[in-house]
Amino acid sequence: MLNNPLVLGIDLGTSGLRIAIINTKKKLLYTSSRSYPKSLEFCEDWINCLRNLIQKIPIDIKERLVSCSVAGTSGTLLACRTNGEPIGQALPYFLTSSLYSNEINKLFSKECAGSSTSGSVGRALKLINLYGTKILLRHQADWVSGWLLNNWEYGEEGNNIRMGWEISNSSWPKSFQNLNWINCLPKIIPSGQLMGNICSKKADELNLPRNIKVIAGTTDSNAGVLATFPKKNDGVTILGSTIVIKKFVDKPLLGKGISNHKILGNWLCGGASNAGAAILLDFFNLEYIDELSKQINPNKYSGINLIPLSKQGERFPIDDPNLQPKLEPRPVSDSLYLHAIFEGLAKIEARGWQKLQELGADLPRQIITIGGGAKNITWKKIREREIGIPIKICNRPPAAGVASIALQTLL
Structure with a gap:
């Protein structure tokens, strides 16, 4: 050797x-x-x-x-x-x-x-x-x-x-x-x-x-999970171009858009939305996102309800190929619009965890987040507010x- x-x-x-x-x-x-x-x-x-x-x-x-x-x-x-x-x-x-x-x-x-x-x-x-x-x-x-x-x-x-x-x-x-x-x-x-x-x-x-x-x-997405070294009670969210959520479970969960993998001898269940960080780059570059994020108070609501899909169709937490994006109204303030997109994405993630719970999974005690979107602290705080579960950031690449x-x- x-x-x-x-x-x-x-x-x-x-x-x-x-x-x-x-x-x-x-x-x-x-x-x-x-x-x-x-x-x-x-x-x-x-x-x-x-x-x-x-x-x-x-x-x-x-x-x-x-x-x-x-x-x-x-x-x-x-x-x-x-x-x-x-x-x-x-x-x-x-x-x-x-x-x-x-x-x-x-x-x-x-x-x-x-x-x-x-x-x-x-x-x-x-x-x-x-x-x-x-x-x-x-x-x-x-x-x-x-x-x-x-x-x-x-x-x-x-x-x-x-x-x-x-x-x-x-x-x-x-x-x-x-x-x-x-x-x-x-x-x-x-x-x-x-x-x-x-x-x-x-x-x-x-x-x-x-x-x-x-x-x-x-x-x-499974590679992302393995990079975080999760415990059984941890959930993992991969915030890349799309939002993917994963959790180890005792037995496979059945449902449209749900995947069950055998990883390290254990069942890993989850789902992937078509929405994710890619939508942010449709409107702003990375430097501007960082600048705008500093102007957002994550403890307050934007008051704008969006469905931040880049194109028609969703696969998880709902399976609807005809679901249309909702990206308006767009306010004059770019920071307010980014705030609303962050909230829309956080709501999709929250519904994803609720969906897994409905199918028989326990809610995670903490969520480990990996991927490019994990680095944004403002988004992290909005996600914690919407989901109600502590979030930890992992910087290891998938x-x-x-x-x-x-x-x-x-x-």
């Missing part, structure tokens, strides 16, 4: 990619990020960002890497040929598929992440209609893992829950058996399992050791969370 081995986490989010390198004690040694030049839909952006970031890792760190693991946005789906060559653009996780609602309903006998029109099945049906059944359907993390391996056979279980994969049964739903596109789906393996060694050609291209192992990763999965090869 290499002395002082290190592992690499690769986290693909909505707006860009981040890498993190940790040691066997999970200490963060290196991290770097890059925004997608175009957008989430372009898989060449995923690879170009990955190449750029890995090539800039200091050589003394890079040569000690022994394994890596990939996290990606849950539900972003790409059609490709059997050799991994992409066909068209990826369909992003926030693209709803109400056009296929009848077909989706016929495939599921109970509510789950896959039964929602915001799940991956509708996107799969759209891609099948576009390109036929002699293709592969791969979620973002699975396709990037396949690129590293030069083998697109596999899919990690958590990344395929929104396609209908049942973790409790380790199988696709029985209704999938007669699908004419069942062979488009991946062979599912659990998070933390060895997928194989990096392709030697890719290792040479990235100037990485040829014996690096690729370990099945997880979703970007990429460090998925890197911890890559440690499985050393255990």
